[in-house]
Amino acid sequence: MKEMYISEIAKELSEENLALFCGAGFSMSSGFVSWKELMRPIAKEIQLDIEKETDMVAIAQYHVNANASNRHKLNQLLIDEFSKNAKLTENHAIIARFPVQEYWTTNYDKLIETALEKQGRIPDVKSTVEQLAYTKPKRDAVVYKMHGDIGSPDKAVLTKDDYESYHIKYRQFIIALAGSLVSRTFLFIGFSFKDPNLDYILGRIRVAYNSNQRRHFCFIKEINKDDYTDEKEYEYDRIKFELFVSDLGRFNIKAIRITDYSEITKTLKQVESLYKRKTIFISGAASDYGVRKKDDALIFIHNLSKTLVQKGYKIVSGFGLGVGSSVITGALEEIYLNPNQSSNDQLLLRPFPQDVTGSIDKNTLWKKYREDLCLYSGIAIFLFGNKLESGNIINSNGMVTEFEIAFEKGLFLIPIGSTGFIAEEIWNKINSNFDRYAYNTASLVSNFKMLNDKSKSDHEIIEVVMDILKEVINK
Structure with a gap:
């Protein structure tokens, strides 16, 4: 069941229908304390034992009541806790790479927007009703902070008073979230579902749509018997x-049931891997086309690229010498001839900078560039792999680096050995250790063998590549 849910989430992600909702649990691994720990000094001040309390919102309200409706200490607690330099986690990096347009959170910290910025994205943060009316130029993600932001602790939704008046003061957030819950698939992470605002919204959507509600997903940590000393208490909590x-x-x-919070990271990685497997990095360079005539080789590359786009794959190209131009024309031909089935975002071009200026040397810059190319992709196809140097044809060391990076990043590797040179060397390396490179079924191995069969026509080789891709995608 879990694998089926992961596949469904990846599908929604690829179709850009996924939204994320991050609760307090999502930020705890960054070093922030739990709500219980945050409220500990507050409870102590009003002579309550935090270990006996479960309603932290009520604790906050009691403290305000005891201080003549003054919440200064609560505000200062928020500032002290959420203004510290918390570190971004791997989970933050993963969700920031997701092509998600809406991030919802009840957290006050700035970790989500910071993670997005580190990925080169432009977040449009909405923490007040007034901000909902404005659009940040060139934004590519909206972060809805429905309980406020640490920058304005006095406006943070924290007490019973805040929750009870939320549907009036923050009505526009409720409307926006309700609309998104109807039109998008949500993945809830680190959320307890004890928030009365979300409960209010979900209840009204359920009544309105009855048995036609959109499917959503959440991570839930199962009850662990090892955490209990009392059998009856365990059984009660399990039920x-x-x-x-x-x-x-x-x-x-x-x-999505988990037994340990580390499984969230593993699952998010699985979702990302499945999503990225529809994106293919074509690694290749050629000054010499081996047994193929140049024109035949360029037509082969063209048709391979065209077929990939035709089958719904996205292509990432670094515009390799002697290969990149045909990759582009093949993809563009399919995109322009069949605009209803293909789209411009199926081709991502990242040409290598040739004249490197500044303090970073070319090799360091190019290695980082290659890492970025692989970061977009889940599969790498290798073609040819040679260059002209001092009048001699030599193997492309850059393509070797791309192979090493792609393997390190977990991409599925498809070397078309029949094109020769580095591609054939990579084919030989994988051929000697199938398990290491995830060729772990008889059909994958059989198709892989054909990639180095020089008697196969280019059309047959392309069909073999498509068969491999189909099996890898559906694994």
């Missing part, structure tokens, strides 16, 4: 947990 998971079904929220 309550199962009832809670069942109740999520009323809102068509499917639970």
Whole structure:
């Protein structure tokens, strides 16, 4: 069931229908304390034992009441906790790479928008009703902070008063979230579903759409028997947990069960890997085309690229010498001839800078550039692999680097050995150790063998590549 959910989330991600909702649990691994720990000094001040309390919102309200409706200490607590230099986690980096347009959160920290900026994206942050009316130029993601931002702690939604008046003061956030829950598939991470605002929205969507609610997903940590010393207490909590998971079904929220929080990272990586496997990095360079005539080789590259776009794949190209131009024309031909089936975003061009200026040397810059190319992709296809140097044809060391980076980044590798040179060397390397390179089925191995069969026509080689891709995508 879990694998099926992961595949469905990856599909929604590839179709740009996925939205993320990050709760307090998502930020805890960055070094922030839990709500319970945050409220500990507050509870102590009003003579309550935090270990006996479960409603942290009520604790915050009691403290405000005890201080004549003054929440200065609460505000200062938020500033002290959420203004410290917390580190971004691997989870933040992964979700920032996702092509997600909407990030929702109840957290006050700035980690999501910071992670997006580190990925070169432009987040449009909405933490007040007034900000909803404005659009940040060139934004490519909106971060909805429905409980406010650490920059304005006095406006943070924290107490019972805040929650009870939310539907009036923040009505526009409710409307926006309700609309997104209807039109997008949400993945909830680090969220307890105890937020009355979300409960209010989900309830009204359930009533309005009844059995036609959109499917959503959430991570839920299972009850661990090892955490209990009392058998009856464990059994009680286990039953309550199962009832809670069942109740999520009323809102068509499917639970992705985990036994440890590290599984969230693993699952997000799986989603990213599945999503990226529809994006293919074509690595190649050629001053000599081996057994092929130049024109035949260029037509082969052209048709390979065209077929990939035709089958719905995205292509990433570094515009390799003698290869890149045919990759581009093949992709563009399919995009322009069949605009209803193909789109411009199926071709991502990242030509290598030739004249390097500045303090970074060319080799360092190019290595980083190659890492970026692989970061976009889940599969790498290798073609030819040679260059002209001092009047001699030599193997392309840059293509060797691309192979090493692609393997290190976990890309699935498809060397077309029949094109010779570095591509054939990579083919030989994989041929000697199939398991290491994820050629772990009889059909994958059989098709792989044909990639180095020089008696096969170019059309047959392209069909073999498509068969390999189909199996890898559907694994």
